């Protein structure tokens with residue numbers, strides 16, 4: 001089967017590429033392959049009753065399938081160049097913001113209308129932070145909420161399904177370059193021009209074999225958008241095609257859960273405050289991440305490793321009495337160590353080994369150096385929204401990271417009194433893995449002409465808005481519209 005454009009991955013990057021391609025040209029033949037299920041079939045088997053923890057499904061319904069890793073997320077689209085990726089380094093700050101705003105418009109017209117856009121700049125809270133050694137980052141935040149985010153995805157699929165060939169439960173195993181004018185012998189970028197090709201062949205396994213009667217499909221152009229779940233596969237593609245990559249960082253930390261009232265002043269006004277703090281002890285930076293007012297703490301499985309995350313809902317009936325957010329410390333490694341994700345995985349594995357999954361500890365117990373047990377959780381004034389194993393996070397997290405997190409909690413206590421209360425719950429571990437970065441040009445194109453790499457899989461983006469914007473950008477480029 002011959003397509004004009006092959007897209008690998010149906011997360012926000014892949015969806016927005018497909019959306020913009022057919023919007024620009026209805027005649028274009030576009031195929032999208034995803035190893036996960038279609039949206040309505042995505043269901044994590046953990047029901048908290050018969051299945052209490054991850055059973056390591058072949059494809060993870062939380063991370064894979066139509067909608068990608070963000071499908072059941074809180075749907076917070078941060079319209080900013082301050083965090084969420086470095087797309088602006090490739091396409092420029094104004095273009096990046098323009099495309100993030102464009103994505104916002106599409107989301108609003110596909111079910112997200114009526115949702116609130118929060119802004120942090122010029123607020124009284126920003127000043128209060130500054131006066132207390134805390135730095136509040138500027139952003140506009142569209143909060144779709146888990147429920148509306150899902151509706152937007154349903155509507156986008158309904159609109160695209162007749163113009164785009166979607167193949168779910170279909171893993172792309174390999175990409176072959178067709179008719180390359182010369183061989184790429186090393187990942188190093190040379191002075192030579194890009195390598196012209198006649199197209200790309202993707203070999204797959206799964207349900208597309210039945211529909212197409214083949215194990216491969218050809219395309220003139222190819223967009224790789226495999227996200228975080230595809231990071232290991234992306235490394236193999238870079239190895240096969242000799243694409244240059246840069247090693248990246250890993251963020252390690254915990255998720256904090258406390259009564260929503262403690263953070264109400266911040267969350268009512270800003271919804272989410274991205275706050276950065278430099279510790280006195282080590283001068284390390286700690287930042288808040290993914291704040292979920294009146295939300296729930298959830299566990300998440302990445303390649304068999306269970307970590308913690310958070311969700312919140314627009315629907316009043318689903319709101320809880322708690323707010324949760326992550327506190328993360330970024331670790332950058334220097335030579336000879338290269339495997340930053342491996343380091344993060346080992347720490348997460350350690351918590352899985354001790355707790356069978358996510359561990360929860362009261363801050364008071366953590367500071368006293370004692371394990372939290374079920375009795376102390378039951379007596380706590382903060383009711384946990386995730387059933388995690390009471391334990392001792394000091395046996396899991398490196399001292400430097402733990403010290404920095406505790407120091408930040410006390411710094412936050414100055415702007416949101418109560419944050420460092422004894423009953424504040426600390427869940428671990430939260431790890432934010434970053435894909436290694438694929439070296440790309442200003443078109444998000446690899447060394448091969450018409451082979452693009454976008455979204456979180458490229459290492460350039462780490463968020464819904466940046467990943468979606470990168471999809472629109474490449475689609476416009478392919479359509480000759482940018």
Ligand SMILES: Cc1cc2nc3c(=O)[nH]c(=O)nc-3n(C[C@H](O)[C@H](O)[C@H](O)COP(=O)(O)OP(=O)(O)OC[C@H]3O[C@@H](n4cnc5c(N)ncnc54)[C@H](O)[C@@H]3O)c2cc1C
Pocket residue numbers: 008009010011012013014033034035036062063064065066067068069070071072073074075076077078084170171172173225226227228229230233290300309310454455456457461462463464465467468
């Ligand atoms: C629980 C959770 C909550 C989040 N909340 C937010 C939030 O509120 N705001 C925010 O900005 N970001 C959030 N994120 C991050 C956000 O979801 C990602 O940044 C975003 O989804 C990246 O989009 P993407 O298209 O690049 O990749 P992904 O969404 O990861 O999609 C990649 C797709 O590629 C498929 N794939 C991988 N390998 C292959 C292969 N070999 N063959 C075929 N298909 C393949 C996968 O199945 C997947 O569906 C959250 C993430 C999680 C897990």
